[in-house]
Amino acid sequence: MNVRLKVIWGGAAIAGLALAVACGGDSSGNPGTPSGGGGGGGGGVPTATTTITITSAGVSPRDITVPRGSQVTFVNNSSVNHEMASDPHPTHGSCPEIENGVGFITVGQSRQTGNLNAAGRCTYHDHQRNTDTSLMGTITVQ
Numbered sequence: 621m622n623v624r625l626k627v628i629w630g631g632a633a634i635a636g637l638a639l640a641v642a643c644g645g646d647s648s649g650n651p652g653t654p655s656g657g658g659g660g661g662g663g664g665v666p667t668a669t670t671t672i673t674i675t676s677a678g679v680s681p682r683d684i685t686v687p688r689g690s691q692v693t694f695v696n697n698s699s700v701n702h703e704m705a706s707d708p709h710p711t712h713g714s715c716p717e718i719e720n721g722v723g724f725i726t727v728g729q730s731r732q733t734g735n736l737n738a739a740g741r742c743t744y745h746d747h748q749r750n751t752d753t754s755l756m757g758t759i760t761v762q
Contacts, residue, residue, distance in 0.1 A: 671693045671694075672695070675697050688761055694725055694731050694733075701748075703725070705719055705723070706719060706742055706743065707744065709745060715744070717736050738761060741758055742758065742759040742761065744756065
């Protein structure tokens with residue numbers, strides 16, 4: 621009878637741990653950042669890739685989702701130079717991995733962010749064209 625009680629309690633502990641992980645908790649007990657989803661129509665689903673291409677039409681894809689520890693590559697396929705930075709403009713800093721890795725990108729050049737280790741959202745823009753919404757997007761780190 622004692623062994624069965626231990627098995628039941630052990631199973632409950634494992635189920636509780638699985639529930640915490642599934643709901644976005646981490647080992648420090650902090651809740652995860654919501655990843656969106658659900659709800660009615662409208663909006664898009666972020667693309668699972670680690671490359672953002674800059675063209676004369678803007679950035680593509682605008683919104684991506686990457687796992688923790690990833691680096692994102694920005695490829696400048698447009699005919700002008702760009703300076704990619706995290707929000708807010710003009711101070712930046714919400715996602716240092718962008719400033720420390722990407723920054724100024726010449727025509728034809730590729731640059732990578734630092735490792736995106738913290739779960740959350742990094743929004744970005746072109747510092748030189750900060751009102752051009754075609755050059756703005758979001759990197760969601762899960």
